[in-house]
Amino acid sequence: MNSPHTSGRGVELRHLRAFLAVADEGNVTRAAARLGLSQPVVSRTLAALEDRLGVRLVNRSTHHLELTPEGTAFRDKAALAVAAFDEAVEPGRPSPRPLRLGHAWSALGPYTTPLLRTWQRRCPQTPLELRRIDDRTAGLTRGEVDAAVLRGPVETPGVVTEVLYTEGRVAAVAADGPLAAHTSLRLADLTGEAVVLNTVSGTTTLDLWPPDARPTAALTVANTDDWLTAIAAGRGVGVSGSSTAGTHPHAGVVYRPLEDAPPLPVLLARRDGPAHPALPELLGLIREIVTWDGA
Structure with a gap:
């Protein structure tokens, strides 16, 4: 399969509904339950849609199905087409798509x-x-x-x-460490510490500090939970947006305003x-x- 041809000949509304259910659920079994169909029927319908478009829409190599880049692009178009049809035949009908x-x-x-x-x-x-x-x-x-x-x-x-x-930025430090005694901190106060960086979804890098005044070391993690755990264990300090203090409280971590960091x-x-x-x-x-x- 290469790219979708322009005609989309033979594509029916049921094909689009099946694809959207699979895209939303990430699983054929759950999509089938949502549509009130059997799993084989949904699988065949999805395969038929891909065949008629001439493009692979869903990557089936993992248990949790993921859309291909072509599937991602097609999803929004399919959703708009289904919504337009539903509105045409039943004006004012609530859309089931979240x-x-x-x-x-x-x-x-x-x-x-x-x-x-x-x-x-x-x-x-x-x-x-x-x-x-x-x-x-x-x-x-x-x-x-x-x-x-x-x-x-x-x-x-x-x-x-x-x-x-x-939003402003805060420093996240170990609750039992010396930096926790301060009511606020500056970037320079963190340079003697290792900095814990979430390299997957975080926004902080060593570029936040001037080139000649950067922290001595960095510890990388892949998610917020590991970021908090490392800080609580005293392995380093962190920098985040101020909303993190409210949404991710931790018994071993305190948050202090970072006075001279640029807003996020x-x-x-x-x-x-x-x-x-x-x-x-x-x-x-x-x-x-x-x-x-x-x-």
């Missing part, structure tokens, strides 16, 4: 709960699913989410971002191209909630 919002570690910080509650009240017809995925784009480029809350610069091709707000931009990211129809409403609501806090 809006999946990814994040790597802190979501929207203090705005997360107000967002979820307000969205449920205003948009009950479109479930908002918050998914934590340890990945630099929180699953966005893999097609696991429709949009993602990201922090720091994002230079991934095909990803469009909008700045929602900025918080972004809403989406793939360039067709998007979930409720995404503009989500962006507007986030901006509204941020404004409430600043009023």
